[in-house]
Amino acid sequence: MPAISPERMQDRYDAILDAAKQAFAEKGFEGASIADIARIAKISDGLVYRYFKSKRELLYGVLQKFYARILIDLEHEVFKHDKFPARLEALIKRHIGVFVADTDLCRLFIAEVRTSSDYEGSAIQDLNRRYTSVLIRIVREAVGNGEVKPDTNAKLLRDVLFGAIEHLAWRHVNGRGQLRAAQTARELTAMLTSGICID
Amino acid sequence: MPAISPERMQDRYDAILDAAKQAFAEKGFEGASIADIARIAKISDGLVYRYFKSKRELLYGVLQKFYARILIDLEHEVFKHDKFPARLEALIKRHIGVFVADTDLCRLFIAEVRTSSDYEGSAIQDLNRRYTSVLIRIVREAVGNGEVKPDTNAKLLRDVLFGAIEHLAWRHVNGRGQLRAAQTARELTAMLTSGICID
Amino acid sequence: MPAISPERMQDRYDAILDAAKQAFAEKGFEGASIADIARIAKISDGLVYRYFKSKRELLYGVLQKFYARILIDLEHEVFKHDKFPARLEALIKRHIGVFVADTDLCRLFIAEVRTSSDYEGSAIQDLNRRYTSVLIRIVREAVGNGEVKPDTNAKLLRDVLFGAIEHLAWRHVNGRGQLRAAQTARELTAMLTSGICID
Amino acid sequence: MPAISPERMQDRYDAILDAAKQAFAEKGFEGASIADIARIAKISDGLVYRYFKSKRELLYGVLQKFYARILIDLEHEVFKHDKFPARLEALIKRHIGVFVADTDLCRLFIAEVRTSSDYEGSAIQDLNRRYTSVLIRIVREAVGNGEVKPDTNAKLLRDVLFGAIEHLAWRHVNGRGQLRAAQTARELTAMLTSGICID
DNA sequence: GATGAATGAGCCTTCATTCAT
DNA sequence: TATGAATGAAGGCTCATTCAT
Known part of the structure; x- marks a missing residue:
C-alpha cells in the first residue's frame, strides 16, 4: 500500500x-x-x-513527453493527405512548425541531448526514430504506388530532410532570421521531389 | 631585442x-x-x-586552423571539375570525408561551438560561412550556364546539403555506423539533382 | 519536518x-x-x-558578533558612572581594553574591512557608528548639565578619541609596545577635559 | 664603468x-x-x-618620496610661527591639507602599508616618525618656555593628533564628506589646548 | 513519504619574479 | 643593459546527489 x-x-x-x-x-x-x-x-x-533517477533522466523525461506529443501531431497532419507530395509538404511544414512553437525544447534536444554520449540507445533516440520514421513510411507507400522512384534511399532522404530543417531552423532557434513554414515547405518539397537540375 | x-x-x-x-x-x-x-x-x-586570451579563444584557434585547412581542400577538390553534378558530388564526398577524417573536431564544432551563445558573429561562424558558400558559388555558376533551374534557392540548398551530411555523419561521429563517402555522395547528388519523384 | x-x-x-x-x-x-x-x-x-553567502559575509558575520559584544560591554561600563570625566575615562579604558583583549579582531577590522570599498554603507559601518555614538551621547548629556562647554564639537571629539586610541593601540596590535589601559585612560581624559596649555 | x-x-x-x-x-x-x-x-x-627589488620596495619608494616632500613642507609651515598654539594650528592645517591634496597616497599608506607586517622597522616608519616628531619638538619647546603644562605626554598627544586627523580625514579619503582644513584646525587646536570641560 | 542539510570534487586565471637571449 | 617569455602557485564557489531525521 x-x-x-x-x-x-x-x-x-x-x-x-x-x-x-x-x-x-x-x-x-x-x-x-x-x-x-x-x-x-x-x-x-x-x-x-x-x-x-538523475537530472539527466529528468531531461529525458521532458523530451519524451515532447516527442510523444509531436509524434501524434505529425502523424495526424501527414495522413490527412493521400498523395506523396502533399504528405511530404505537410510533414515539412509541421516539422518546421515544431521549431517555431517549441524553440526552447528543440534547442535543448539539439544542444544537450543529441550531442551527448548516452544518446545512443536511449529512449529519446527511439522516439526520435519513431518520429522520423513517419517519412520512411510515406516514402515506402509512395514507392509502392509508383509515386516515387523505386531506388530511392529512404534513410538517406530522412537524413536530408530532417538535417536540412534542423539546419535552417537553427538560425530561428538562436533568435535570428524568419522561418516561413508554409513557403519553405513548398520550396523544399519541390527541390526534393523534382531535383534542381534541368533535364 | x-x-x-x-x-x-x-x-x-x-x-x-x-x-x-x-x-x-x-x-x-x-x-x-x-x-x-x-x-x-x-x-x-x-x-x-x-x-x-582564454580557454575559449583556444577553442576558436583550434577550429580556425581546422577550417582554414578544410576550406582550401574543399575548393581544391570541387574546382577540379567543370560540370555542376560532378562538382556537387565532389563537394559532398569531400565534406563527408572531413567527418570521417576529423571526427573529433567535427564533434567539437557541432557540440561545443555552434550551440554556444557567442557563436553568432564569431570568427568561426564567418569561416563556416565561407566554407559553405562554396556551394552557393557552384550553384550560381550552374544557374548561369543553364545546368541548374534558375529559380533554385541556393541558400535552401546549402542548408539541405550541409544539414543532411551533418545528420547522416552524426552516427559516424558517435562511433556507430559506416560512412561510405563515395557511394553516399553519388546517391545524394542524384537525389538533389533529379529529385525522387517519377515525373 | x-x-x-x-x-x-x-x-x-x-x-x-x-x-x-x-x-x-x-x-x-x-x-x-x-x-x-x-x-x-x-x-x-x-x-x-x-x-x-560568501567569504566576505563570513568576515562581516565575525565582526558583527564582535561589535555586538563590545557595544554592550561599553555601554555597561560607561553608564556605571554619572559624571562626565568618569564616563569618558571609562570609555577610553574600555576601548583600549578591547584592543588588548581582541587584538586580532581589531587588526581585522582596521586592515581588512574599514579600508575596503564596500565598507561604506555596510552593516559593519552601522555597528561601528553605534559603538562610537556612545561618546556622542555622553557628551550631549554633559553639555546639557553644564559639565562640558556648549560649543564642543562632539563629532570632532569622537574622531579625536577613537582615532587617537586606534593610533596608540596600533603598536600594541602589531605586537610591540605596552598598553597600560588604566594609566593611558587617565592621561587622555585629562588631556581632553583640561587641555594641555597653561591658561 | x-x-x-x-x-x-x-x-x-x-x-x-x-x-x-x-x-x-x-x-x-x-x-x-x-x-x-x-x-x-x-x-x-x-x-x-x-x-x-620587489613590488613592495616600489611602494615604499613612492611613499618615501612622498614623505620627504611633506616633511619639508610641514617644517616650513610650522616654524613660520613662534607661539605654540599658532604652530599647532599650522601643523594641523597642513596635515589635513596633505590628505586633501594627496588623497590617493594617503589611502595607500593607510590601507596598504601601515597595516602590513613589514611596516615595523621599515624606512617608511622611520620617515613617518620623523614627520610626526615635528609635533614632539614644538611641544617640548613649548613646555620649555612655559606655554604647555610640564607634565604633558608629548607622545600621547602625537597619537591623539595624528590619529584624530587620520580618522576624520578617512571619510574624505573615501570620497565622502568635506574637509575644511582651516576651520577644523582651529577647532581641534582649541580642543587640545583648552580642553572641553568647564573648569 | 518528505525534507533539506551535508558532501566534496573540480578549475580558470593572474601576476610577481626570474633568466635565457 | 634590456627585453619579455616563462614560471607556477593558489582558492572561491556551485550543485548533483545522498541520507539522517
Whole structure:
C-alpha cells in the first residue's frame, strides 16, 4: 500500500516534469539546477529523486513527453493527405512548425541531448526514430504506388530532410532570421521531389 | 631585442594549438582543463595565456586552423571539375570525408561551438560561412550556364546539403555506423539533382 | 519536518563563525581559505555556503558578533558612572581594553574591512557608528548639565578619541609596545577635559 | 664603468617611481601590476627589477618620496610661527591639507602599508616618525618656555593628533564628506589646548 | 513519504619574479 | 643593459546527489 495514492504520484510526476521543462527552457540544462526545479514544483530537492533517477533522466523525461506529443501531431497532419507530395509538404511544414512553437525544447534536444554520449540507445533516440520514421513510411507507400522512384534511399532522404530543417531552423532557434513554414515547405518539397537540375 | 625568436614563438603557438586540439578531442571542451593542455604542450599553465586570451579563444584557434585547412581542400577538390553534378558530388564526398577524417573536431564544432551563445558573429561562424558558400558559388555558376533551374534557392540548398551530411555523419561521429563517402555522395547528388519523384 | 533541528543549525552557524574568527585572526582575511575554515569547523567546504553567502559575509558575520559584544560591554561600563570625566575615562579604558583583549579582531577590522570599498554603507559601518555614538551621547548629556562647554564639537571629539586610541593601540596590535589601559585612560581624559596649555 | 650614465639611471629611477605612483594611485597596490608600471614608464617589466627589488620596495619608494616632500613642507609651515598654539594650528592645517591634496597616497599608506607586517622597522616608519616628531619638538619647546603644562605626554598627544586627523580625514579619503582644513584646525587646536570641560 | 542539510570534487586565471637571449 | 617569455602557485564557489531525521 503506497503512502500516497497513485493519482497523487502521477500529479507529482507531471508537476516535476513541467517544472523541469520550464527551468530547462529558461536556463538550459546546465544552467537550471535541481533546486530551481524543486522550487518551481513546490517540493523539496530530495523528492525529485523519488521520481527521477538523475537530472539527466529528468531531461529525458521532458523530451519524451515532447516527442510523444509531436509524434501524434505529425502523424495526424501527414495522413490527412493521400498523395506523396502533399504528405511530404505537410510533414515539412509541421516539422518546421515544431521549431517555431517549441524553440526552447528543440534547442535543448539539439544542444544537450543529441550531442551527448548516452544518446545512443536511449529512449529519446527511439522516439526520435519513431518520429522520423513517419517519412520512411510515406516514402515506402509512395514507392509502392509508383509515386516515387523505386531506388530511392529512404534513410538517406530522412537524413536530408530532417538535417536540412534542423539546419535552417537553427538560425530561428538562436533568435535570428524568419522561418516561413508554409513557403519553405513548398520550396523544399519541390527541390526534393523534382531535383534542381534541368533535364 | 625580443627574448626569444619569432620562430620559437610560432612553434610554441602551434604546439599549444596542437595540444589543445588533442585535449579537446579527447575530453571535449569542458572536460579538458588548461592544465591538461599545458602538460601536453610541455609548458606551464600560465604560458597558455600569453598566447591565448582564454580557454575559449583556444577553442576558436583550434577550429580556425581546422577550417582554414578544410576550406582550401574543399575548393581544391570541387574546382577540379567543370560540370555542376560532378562538382556537387565532389563537394559532398569531400565534406563527408572531413567527418570521417576529423571526427573529433567535427564533434567539437557541432557540440561545443555552434550551440554556444557567442557563436553568432564569431570568427568561426564567418569561416563556416565561407566554407559553405562554396556551394552557393557552384550553384550560381550552374544557374548561369543553364545546368541548374534558375529559380533554385541556393541558400535552401546549402542548408539541405550541409544539414543532411551533418545528420547522416552524426552516427559516424558517435562511433556507430559506416560512412561510405563515395557511394553516399553519388546517391545524394542524384537525389538533389533529379529529385525522387517519377515525373 | 526540517532535516536537522534549529539548535543544530545554530550550533553549526556558531561553529563556522568561530572557525572563521580563528582562521582570519591567524592568517588575515585573504590569507585564510574557505578550506581552512571548513577544516577548523569540521565540516565540508560547501556547507559554509549554506550558512554564509560568501567569504566576505563570513568576515562581516565575525565582526558583527564582535561589535555586538563590545557595544554592550561599553555601554555597561560607561553608564556605571554619572559624571562626565568618569564616563569618558571609562570609555577610553574600555576601548583600549578591547584592543588588548581582541587584538586580532581589531587588526581585522582596521586592515581588512574599514579600508575596503564596500565598507561604506555596510552593516559593519552601522555597528561601528553605534559603538562610537556612545561618546556622542555622553557628551550631549554633559553639555546639557553644564559639565562640558556648549560649543564642543562632539563629532570632532569622537574622531579625536577613537582615532587617537586606534593610533596608540596600533603598536600594541602589531605586537610591540605596552598598553597600560588604566594609566593611558587617565592621561587622555585629562588631556581632553583640561587641555594641555597653561591658561 | 656603468653601461649607462648615472644621470640616465637617476632619470629612469624617477620615471619608474612616477609611473608606480600613478599606477598605485589609480588602481591601488594590489590592483596595479608591474606590467602596468613598466608600460607607463615605457620600459620592460624586467627592467623594473634592476631598480627595485620587489613590488613592495616600489611602494615604499613612492611613499618615501612622498614623505620627504611633506616633511619639508610641514617644517616650513610650522616654524613660520613662534607661539605654540599658532604652530599647532599650522601643523594641523597642513596635515589635513596633505590628505586633501594627496588623497590617493594617503589611502595607500593607510590601507596598504601601515597595516602590513613589514611596516615595523621599515624606512617608511622611520620617515613617518620623523614627520610626526615635528609635533614632539614644538611641544617640548613649548613646555620649555612655559606655554604647555610640564607634565604633558608629548607622545600621547602625537597619537591623539595624528590619529584624530587620520580618522576624520578617512571619510574624505573615501570620497565622502568635506574637509575644511582651516576651520577644523582651529577647532581641534582649541580642543587640545583648552580642553572641553568647564573648569 | 518528505525534507533539506551535508558532501566534496573540480578549475580558470593572474601576476610577481626570474633568466635565457 | 634590456627585453619579455616563462614560471607556477593558489582558492572561491556551485550543485548533483545522498541520507539522517
